[in-house]
Amino acid sequence: MDPAGASVANVIGGSEGEKFAKGNIYSVKLITGDEFRGIVMAYDPIPNFVGSKPRPGHSKNTRMVNASFITGLSYLGKTEEPLLRDSCWVNLDGLRAKEALAVRQAEADAERMGVGVTAEAQSIFDALSKTLPVQWEKSDILVMKEVRVRSPYLSDSVFGGTDAANNRVKKVLELERRRLQLFGT
């Protein structure tokens, strides 16, 4: 899951003092099985956490790792201190705005996810949502607020709505199913 990018250096315990000095490059292995490499940016023995940034040129994954969970550590080298103390500053408002935005988007996405539905149902929902206004209602897909598609989401599980709407949803459903089967998603 981790490209050979970020690495966090963690000091296990406080005794190995300079082990996680800033700027050190380590290759780290965690108890979860993750392995990665990176440059130590910060370390704090008390919570035993280390922040690291990826080596330049690799993908940019910044991490914070709990040092207690490092199983393997190998020292790779040293570079200069990556964080320049005095020029570090954060824009709080920007961050707040960013968070608010992200939360909004996440909530919108969450709306689209059905609860307790299979992946197949979700893909049908997604396909329908491209052209029709759909929403989840328990495990039924409610199209245009009138037509209901129940599990197993076949053409004959389409109920409700006017005839025209019903037929339309049926048709779209069929075509989408066919397309899904064809492309084997």
Add this chain to the structure above:
Amino acid sequence: MNMQPGLPSKASTNGSPYIRGGEREGVLNKAKSIKSHPANAASNGEAGSLKGDSRDGLVYLTTCKIGHLVEVHLKNGSVYSGIFHAADVEKDFGIILKMASLIKEGGLRGHKARSEFVRKPPSKTFIIPADELVQVIAKDLSISSDGMSNAVQSEKSGELLTDSSISKSFHTDQGRELKPWIPDGDVPQGLDNVFDDPWKRGRGWDQFKVNESLFGVKSTFDEEIYTTKLDRGIRTREMEERAQRIAREIEGENTRDLHVAEERGFQLNEKFDIDEESKYSAVLPADAFDDSGFDEENDELLDTCNDETFGGSSTSTVQKPVSSSGKGYGELRDASQPSRNNTNVDQMCSISDDHAQHLPSEQRSKDFTAPGSSISESQMGERRNKNNPEFSHSNRSAEESVSGHGDSKEGAKLGGGGTSAWKTVAEKERQVSEVSGKPKSESFTGQSASRRSSESRPGPSTSSRPGLSPSSSIGSLSSSEKSTLNPNAKEFKLNPNAKSFKPTAAARPQSPMADASFYYPAAPAPVQQMPGMPLGYGIQPQYPGQQQMIYYPGHQHPQAFYPPNAQPQFPQQQQQMMMGRQPRPQMVYMPPPPYQPDNPYNQGRE
């Protein structure tokens, strides 16, 4: 944000209870101790007051992650993905995620096949104690020393919805196998590679060239007429970021204008009974408005001006005749030329300019000068007067609200500048509104002076009042709580005997037809030879009836004009007259002819 003990229960009701019963208490303790503002810690850290430098770096990193989508690995192997919200930097770095969802089940369940994975809704708030936390990965987050770029980066994607993202389906079409299209055989050859490298080959297909060769049409297309050429140089990224920052500051500012607030998503109306009509209608409501403190000045001014021009009769006499007399008078005021002798109108204009403030006034004067329907102009003039108290008042109230709310409204704060920036803005507004008091007294010194003062104001005001968007309609003012009608204005009474404007013939040799309205032929006045005008342009005086005449003094066709009731020998006479003295002394040489629409006014004037 407060961490209440109730929170863990909230997390658990959302469908994926990470916190098991036994751990409740541990979590509660942690919940209480969790610092809800890692931001504070960050600022403390920068001041160096936290224990040890070692904390600072972590705190900084943590802060940078706020709002970012992170993956959290837990001890049992589960992976959660959510938006990083907070971390307990005082204690042991337990973290809180928002909208977290389980990506990978850890523990015994191992690896489930994806298709069987039943989704659960994301937890709104998810607390992870530190001893479960193995690592937090923030993908694509570049921690540079400049924290600004973090925020900016995400803004770029912002909420800009492109078509492809809207119609993007999340889980379909990902494994689709694409096959190249094979033509049937009826396809003209040589087109295969045309679109392959449109840029590298310098646009292999040039429609213009083809058109020219096929049809002989020459194109004069220049892309830059339709679009602004972007200056993509070396420093583009810096400029873009700077622009983003400025845009953010502007958008985050406080505004009192209902429409701007709506665009920005602020809830501005304190009373919620404002319906669409009051928000968007251009018709001013009839109820009273709250105009405290500004009434007296405004009224005095208006009244004195009006008294001067109208001899003590009603205040808005000018406006009504404009609207009711139709095109005639309206055209008199057309295209507001300051050189007009019509002191009535211009003085009203100058008053309006004084009262109308800043950007909106600038816009108004522009509107006023725009050749549009004359009636709307007059209405605008009318409204302008009435809107002015509104403007100044809203200015004042805005600055009060600025200083009052500057501290409480977090979201509206300008970037890092914080409250200090607000105060300077508020000060500017105060200054500007003070300045505005002065020109009022100068309003009578002359039209040009007043125009100058009104035009000079947009300078400082532009920066201090970006909230008032120039494009907001006049009616938008009425949409805020205050009505714009002046309750103390005198009622307009139609005065049919009011003097009309009669320019002397010498004053307007070449004035356009629009001037007409109240000109009526002078009784046998001596014929005046207007330079450049053929003698034959005589008009019979004393029309028996008011005729609609359209007269083009500038045109040199003697026969163009036939007064409807002209005597049949008129044309001949014209020619005769050309030769010398006209045999009919009654031929009055009338300069710009009266354009006299049939209306009661004209008749009243005879």
